[in-house]
Amino acid sequence: MNRERDLGTKPTGSAEQVKLTVDGREVTVPKGTSVLAAASLAGLQIPKLCATDSLEAFGSCRLCLVEIDGRRGTPASCTTPAEAGMVVHTQTPRLLALRRGVMELYVSDHPLDCLTCSANGDCELQDVAGAVGLREVRYGNDGEQHRTAPKDESNPYFTFDSSKCIVCSRCVRACEEVQGTFALTIEGRGLSSKVATGTDDFLSSECVSCGACVQACPTATLNEKSVITLGTPTEAVETTCAYCGVGCGFRAETQGERVVRMVPSKRGQANEGHSCVKGRFAWGYATHQDRVKKPMIRARITDPWREVSWDEAFAHAAAEFRRIQASHGVDAIGGITSSRCTNEEVFLVQKLVRAGFHNNNVDTCARVCHSPTGYGLKQTFGTSAGTQDFRSVAQADVVLLIGANPTEAHPVFASRLKRRLREGAKLIVADPRRIELVRTPHVEASHHLALKPGTNVALINALAHVVVTEGLVKERYVQERCEPKDFESWARFIAEAKNSPEAMEAHTGVPAADVRAAARLYATAKNAAIYYGLGVTEHSQGSTMVMGMANLAMATGNVGRDGVGVNPLRGQNNVQGSCDMGSFPHELSGYRHVSDDATRELFEGLWNAPLSKEPGLRIPNMLDEAVGGRFKGLYVQGEDIAQSDPNTQHVVAGLEAMECVIVHDLFLNETAKYAHVFFPGSSFLEKDGTFTNAERRISRVRKVMAPLAGLADWEVTQGFARALGLPWSYQHPSEVMEEIAVLTPTFTGVSYERLDQLGSVQWPCNDKAPTGTPIMHVDRFVRGKGRFMLTEFIPTLEKSGPRFPLLLTTGRILSQYNVGAQTARTDNVTWHAEDVLEVHPFDAENRGLKTGDLVLLQSRAGETTLRAVVTEKVQPGVVYTTFHHAKTAANVVTTDYSDWATNCPEYKVTAVQVSRASEAAAFQQEDRRRDVALRQVAPGAVHASK
């Protein structure tokens, strides 16, 4: 297997070059590059153990010594910067003797069981012993004794075998520098020094299982359990994580079709070699025994599933959909595209709906997360996307983080952010909850604006009020870059006393003085950046809030360069992509409205089909229409709306009212209980395609193994389309991308060849920007001039009152992903086996609750039970939970109130009551009973085996 190159020290990025000579070879490197890395760039490997290019040089192992003409001694090459004209020698007899001596010491304390060691062949200690020609160890072999040292196997994914530790501290430094968690230390001194977690073991420590230490460890001390079980990998394929919107690049390291481990790739430009516990470790779901391998159909949801051939499934589904359209009208069917599937797969589903169903009833699960981002940023800036690349945060001086919890939901971005904060940037957190970033090792927010759920717009208006009334507007920027009339009316509106922090305090609960201080901090920073998550969008004024943030950024001149911007942190891996691909019922790819004749004609020409110029139904509208009896058939690609969408009972009623529900998924999920056709899906390891992350970065997904069910998802959609009479004949997803490029102005330069060359590319990628666009709106906004929008605060109708006195807000947790379909089928359940309800001690005391109690959570929509955790992370009057486990059914209590502009559900505010419970809620009991009945498969069924 070809390993990723390790230069030994970090690249400097300096534009200035210096030329030096190493062992007679001339090499030119950026100024500041270490001699170690310069030698490596010249093709020479200097032995090293404590250095690796993800970490700052440390200079402790004394193996990388060199001699330099004109200098005394033998400096460590990892800590010596290359200089112009330097003449370096790496292999003199003196150096060889010194290195051998060092290695003798290391090895004398190391158990020499190399042949049976899990890192055999993948161990730097072994490599260096070979490279220095170690032949004897004069100090005896006491290392033998270490073999009995206990192993820490508490982490489900890796072991810590201290007997093999050479105390290079790479793990400690990786945890600090790369991950920013500070879970490890070196304890003791000299020969008795050792790596320690500060607690009994890794699992009980601060460790978040990101794996950075495992990757950094040069020996078998920290080693993946999968490698210990399966042996070292033999091949590697570059691909992209299928979990969150950070979109980390990975090397899937395999033995044939079997994945041995996932290693974050240094070429991955979103993550630069880092990852979190999900992407690195939680991939076992792909071969979980619950995977369905055969297509299935049934006449009624109470019938057992019957396995059929692909052809029969396609023919049946097509006949059903055509029958429904014949009897209930063309608009009685629709489709939902998945933000977890590839761009190519999403594109095909929306094409199928528009060209094959002959309506625009296509929507994506982004509806329920970031649709307000689409609306808000398009209105103000002209396009529906974040403004920066992730790297940009390294230039930010002030970060305003609103309604996002990056350490849990966007961990690799959080590591970048924490690094910047440790360097001195200031942080303002606006969140009802005390998220980890409010205070964590070496990071403390300057302000935590702990607003009441549902009052974001009040807060953003108050911040903007301070900017306008205290003369903090960047006048020149606004004059040059924004529509003057809109700015004037906005400035007048925002300066009104009703928008002042003092007036808004009654709504937000945030002291006016804090708001004023935070506004000044943001407005006076050289570079101030806004990052936000679903805590912004999932509100009745989600779209207004997005516009409010865009207003604030424009008024302070914080759009259009490095270190600034307005940045949505997207939930799922391909939320950005699924939106770009025309998954919304009113928009074709590239955010062009279906009523735009010229755009429609372009598509009609290529697709050879007439397209409707009227917007179709959004997901909640489809369900409403289904309950009303007018919507009868739905094709759901890789989503579990019965678990993820609000007001579960209403969703279920909608699904039950339909005549043909097609679920296309890896597992028989909650939605599949109400389905009539099941198309087995393929995981990201089983197909080719692309994902687009939150920074608009398009990255390749590459096939590692054959689809377990025989067809990749794009082939399934194609099969269904052909059964409906569409003449599709794509041979490979690259052909779909070619079509996307032809039809979408921001994608004209995108092709698989380009992606292979560049690694990944950020759209727009076209003639004007052939290598992509890291930062948008640089000289002008996409819409020309930036447009300020009036953002009046309108309190949500969802209010706490005597019956439901508390406000429920929801969120995510690091180890789990979305509805848990994937992560709950991995050892990540070690960290989060069930969803719990966080309750403030004050509210708990009033109700006689303590941590661990089973509680009944009730809203006007429904009720569920879960366990309570009493914590001050939430404020009095607010409770919080996650929605990762089906059995908790958190969405039974969320309501169908939604964002005014986009119908994005108001997940973040539900009035609830909490009380002690003795048994599961009625819905859960009924659901458990039906669960078995609605998931039966007729005997003889074949499932994937582990």
Added chain:
Amino acid sequence: MDATKLVHMANQIAQNFRVHAEAEAVRLTVEHLKSFWSPGMRRALQEHAQASGEGLEPVAAAAARALG
């Protein structure tokens, strides 16, 4: 679709434009409904407005009636 829900949604849209002068708020509401609501939903809202109009706030009602 259930009229109560359409009314709720239409009112929400109208409210978010009420910061503008009334005629402008009506125009923006109509534009929004045409851009984002399916013809079926628009028709149902219009019919409701023309019948009882119950529950519709003035701007939403005017917009609903103005839907072509």
